[in-house]
Amino acid sequence: MTGWTGDILHYYGVYMLIASFLIVASTKLIVMLSSLFLLLSQILQVTIDYMKGWHPEQPFMEYLDFWTIEGFIRNLLFNGYHPVFPWICFFSLGMILGRLDLSKKVVRKKMLVISVFLLILTELLSKVLLRLSLSILDVNSAEFLFQTGPIPPNILYILSNSSSAIIVIVSSIYIAEKFAGHWFTKSLIKTGQLTLTHYVSHVFIGIGILVLLNRLENQTLAFSLIFTILFFVVSILLSVLWSSKFKRGPIEWVMRKITN
Incomplete structure (x- = not known):
């Protein structure tokens, strides 16, 4: 972090700490906990000042109180580049994928179909909600709630990017098999x-x-x-x-x- 403000490794330390308790947990429990993390993170984003700690003239470039206990914890859990709430959902998704037999084409096909459907659905939902919400919200507020970009990492972002990640993974496996x-x-x-x-x-x-x-x-x-x-x-x-x-x-x- 001292050399790169966009560092993710110190976040990974916490991801892996949490994951160490989930290694023997059932897939169902991991899904439930991930959903809880995702829901809680969305609630935090609309109830706490998401910009707190970021330089007002250089938002998402300089975090003013990172090297304080309060600032570090806030950045780590809530509004840093890869906050535990909800980025742990990506990590837990990886744990779930690791339990699947990706050598089976039927498993990959099901993953691909579901992911493509979810990606299209999420992106369409984002566009519709953005357009509808502009009648009662300003552009920044609407994008804050319904865009699929990483800042803030809302529910639609997690769903859209999880889907696209699975599509890339499955496609890579197909390509690697064909051109092994x-x-x-x-x-x-x-x-x-x-x-x-x-x-x-x-x-x-x-x-x-x-x-x-x-x-x-x-x-x-x-x-x-x-x-x-x-x-x-x-x-x-x-x-x-x-x-x-x-x-x-x-x-x-x-x-x-x-x-x-």
Whole structure:
């Protein structure tokens, strides 16, 4: 967090703490608790000042009292970039997916159909509610309640993005099966196995390079896109080279040693 205000790893520490109590819980209980978290987060968003703590002139760029107990807890649980309420729902969804036999095509097909239906339904509902609510609410209030963007992470956002995430996961499995032996598929798999290392490197190396070049802010879309693609390509190449010599990525190795 000291080097990247958009950090998610310190939130993950809490996600995993909560998940440690749910490892042996039934899927039904996990769904019920996730629904409770989601409902409670929506209630908090409409009853507490969601902008509290954020710089009034730089909203969602600078959190003024992050390094205080009250500010840290508020950011962690309520209005940070990835607050526990309701981002724990994404984590618990991952736990549920991990219990499914995704090697079975019938399971994947059912997941895909339900997710596509829910995604379309949620996005349509968002558009309808936004339009209807404008007769009694201002634009900002209507978007606060009914948009499907991440700020604030309301119910529609969680449903829409959970659905799209499952669609991507299932599609990726189909593609990986069809092109299992292709060099590009194998390269992406090796890259995915170094996810934690790449998460840290994209901040300290990727953003670090931009800071050194004084190109971090106010850049064109073309520059951002080109730099991102180049960073991805280099990350994939380094992953393939690293995996040819070592079983785990450097930070993955440290994590395994700490938790083994």
